[in-house]
Amino acid sequence: MLRTGLLLLFLSLFLGAATLENLKWRSGESYLIFLERAGLPQDLYYAIDKEDQKLTEEIRTGVKFQVLRDSNETIEQVLIPINDELQLHIHRDKNSEYVFNAIPIISEARRESVTIHIENSPSSDILKATGSMRIAQAFVNSFKNSLNFRRDLRKGDPLVIVYDQKYRLGEPFSMPILQVAMIEMRGKRHYVYLNEDERYYNEKGAQVEGFLLARPVRNARISSGFTKRRFHPVLKRYRAHLGIDYAARRGTPIMAAGSGKIIFAGRTRGYGNLIKIRHSNGYMTLYAHQKSFRRGIKRGKYVKQGQVIGYVGTTGLSTGPHLHFGLYKNGRAINPARVVQVTTKKLSGKKRKAFLKVKKGFDDLIDEQLALAAKPFKYESFDPACYIDPVSCKPLKESGYEAL
């Protein structure tokens, strides 16, 4: 993003009266409606390839995007992020024709930490210290199923949360990714660690996930995994695959991966016959390209985990019978493999050994953060988040951190 950002800034200086607009994607707006409203050619949808067309369906309501206009108000460029790694780019080429591309977002990740002593509750105290509801939620969610804050927490108990936050043009961008969290209650420390397998574990090496999914199809082969950004060497294009493809015979039953309410059951252009199910805690699952839905399955209906909702097909922009299965948390596509149930939930052998190494590094980091916070340290006077050098794991001094 940095490079493109600089390009935009450079262009705006060069063009003199050019304007750069920072906009938010409207609720209910489709990419086609956007093109029409912006006065851009509909070919920017109909003439691009199928995979790119599918990407345009991933634009989220409320996402911040940029439009650069020249001095005659003509659109020069549009940048629309579809996740934290890939963005849609429309620009005018040398012949003044509009061109569509998916390009990487260049962002910078900073490791940050917050150390506080409980005043009221973990969520309200973290919110007060950071101003970020997302960080507060990340902390609370990671302990929700194992600890009872209300019963065991006392005033003055310490908590530490370390997370990675992406920045785009100097502004926090996308969700913070929790690396390690610790809370001490009645003299006992409780931890949640992000392991190298991208799953969360407690100090005993047992997986902690508040939300677990069942596989949506039986005996199916994964034909395409989840990727936020991938460069296709032959097509020389950037791609994303925001779900898992299960190749299965036409007519194979599709099961609800989790219990929830059906919020969409109908036909779409890209995803064909599509069902979306809303689950608790901001999760949503998506089942695309279905041949047909099971009788009685419609919007508003509640379904149980494992209940058949439809049948594998190849409707929409699809090349063969398969289920495209997507998982979204608060509207953002996440890797379903992280929460689809696995047979073993506790690490053993080599995997456990590797985890213990990760754990040791994080334990030391938490100790350092606690020691630092024990010194008189006034958070209110400056940025409450402490930036950590990812190499030395030592906090960076304020002066050592340059703004973008």
Ligand SMILES: [Zn+2]
């Ligand atoms: Zn797919």
